[in-house]
Amino acid sequence: MPDQTALKSLTQSIDRLAPDFTSLSDLIWDFAELKFDEFKSADLLVQTLKQHGFAVEQDIAGMETAFIGQYGSGNPIIAFLGEYDALAGMSQLAGIDEPRAGETGASGHGCGHNLLGAGSLLAAVSLAKYLEANGLRGTVRYYGCPGEEGGSGKTFMVRARAFEDVDAALTWHPAPFNGVRSTNNLAVLEYYYRFKGVAAHASNAAHLGRSALDAVELMNVGVNFLREHMPQDCRVHYAITDAGGRAANVVQAKAEVLYLVRAPELSQALALAERVDQVARGAAMMTGTEVEIVFDTAATNLLPNLTLENAIHENLVAIGPVPFDEADIDFARKIQATFTQEAIRSSIKLYQIKQDVFSNEKIDGATALHTGLRAFEGQSHFRAGSTDVGDVSRVTPTAQCWAPAWAIGTNPHTWQVVAQGRSPAAHKAMVHAAKALASTGLDLATSPDLLAKAKDEWQNAVQNEPYVCPIPNHIMPAVHLSTQ
Structure with a gap:
């Protein structure tokens, strides 16, 4: 000193x-x-x-x-x-x-x-x-x-x-x-999961609709079950950033959820994020919707x-x-x-x-x-x-x-x-x-x-762990990626 x-x-x-x-x-x-x-x-x-x-x-x-x-x-x-x-x-x-x-x-x-x-x-x-x-x-x-x-x-x-x-x-x-x-803080990865479905009247034509909001909810349930099977020091949390609208009598044609995946090491976070991606794809399959996975940002431990x-x-x-x-x-x-x-x-x-x-x-x-x-x-x-x-x-x-x-x-x-x-x-x-x-x-x-x-x-x-930036070169800073 x-x-x-x-x-x-x-x-x-x-x-x-x-x-x-x-x-x-x-x-x-x-x-x-x-x-x-x-x-x-x-x-x-x-x-x-x-x-x-x-x-x-x-x-x-x-x-x-x-x-x-x-x-x-x-x-x-x-x-x-x-x-x-x-x-x-x-x-x-x-x-x-x-x-x-x-x-x-x-x-x-x-x-x-x-x-x-x-x-x-x-x-x-x-x-x-x-x-x-x-x-x-x-x-x-x-x-x-x-x-x-x-x-x-x-x-x-x-x-x-x-x-x-x-x-x-x-x-x-x-x-x-x-x-x-x-x-030694956790590494973090952030992704938006954007589901696209088919709108329909929720009462007289519900069979024609494909609910993006159902897909978001099923994804969240799936990830909640995933928590039992991930390393103890990892964290996964989410926020529904677009519920598809405020009308209950409409089958929501779009919905979005933001996920943060954290782990002690970046490699662990990447591996866990792949499992979250699989849950999202499964939710889309169950609901007959499509899902777009959008990388937002990341930080290393x-x-x-x-x-x-x-x-x-x-x-x-x-x-x-x-x-x-x-x-x-x-x-x-x-x-x-x-x-x-x-x-x-x-x-x-x-x-x-x-x-x-x-x-x-x-x-x-x-x-x-x-x-x-x-x-x-x-x-x-x-x-x-x-x-x-x-x-x-x-x-x-x-x-x-x-x-x-x-x-x-x-x-x-x-x-x-x-x-x-x-x-x-x-x-x-x-x-x-x-x-x-x-x-x-x-x-x-x-x-x-x-x-x-x-x-x-x-x-x-x-020396045994060369740094690789967790944000790909094509990703630019974004104020609001949410579709809201």
């Missing part, structure tokens, strides 16, 4: 810049734009990069809302990953402890990407300014990565070789805890880098706790009161918030906000989620940390995440994460041995 003088100078610079970037985060929260539609959010981030002297390249990998900002020169090239997409139907008023939509049916930042994008940018800008002010070589890049939620924007950027010369990549994510937790993760942890230890106050903790208690005790215990177990590094106290169900730092075990853990950060990790050493922007018990993709997205506690967590990432970037810029060790670990991990 950098010496205490360097660390203090860097973190003080971040504190000075913090108000502008928390305001930036709040504006992105307000925009709440969906995958590949993040035009206002992306423009705001691009303009901020330019204001701080970054050269910006836009329209990366065929995505209008993808961009790269660069500052400095020479090696190492350190990348900071930013996200800024929201989730559909997640509208929620901020700062309240009850579910209340700001606008019925509107989108909302249910995964905290408004904080993620602004926090990573704060880290990038701060490190770039520090390197220049101290005459240190190194190139800082900020990658504006759209469509993490169901779009796999980073996977498209990797496919376009946007990370080809990057020495290391760093990112973070809002969470109910503070620290580093090495995870994450490849942890313990060397970089340990470096982030050491910086989190040096930085100290997030400076929460009683008002932050009080709001967290109000949010936590909306959870069951089972949800709170599950959150503690999921993130393994066992012991606090600073106080050595055990975290229990009475703790509303993680005010300390979890221990870093130096080994990877299973996590059932998926992220396109996985594809970045396959082409360059990559690591991330987590910061306690949410009350303990908060699950991603819920109204409680959106409600906490503009809170003072979330702002403090975001700034804390920026300090951890920027200081780790400084370590990489000033310690060739650390970077070499991270690269050696990464090289050993990938």
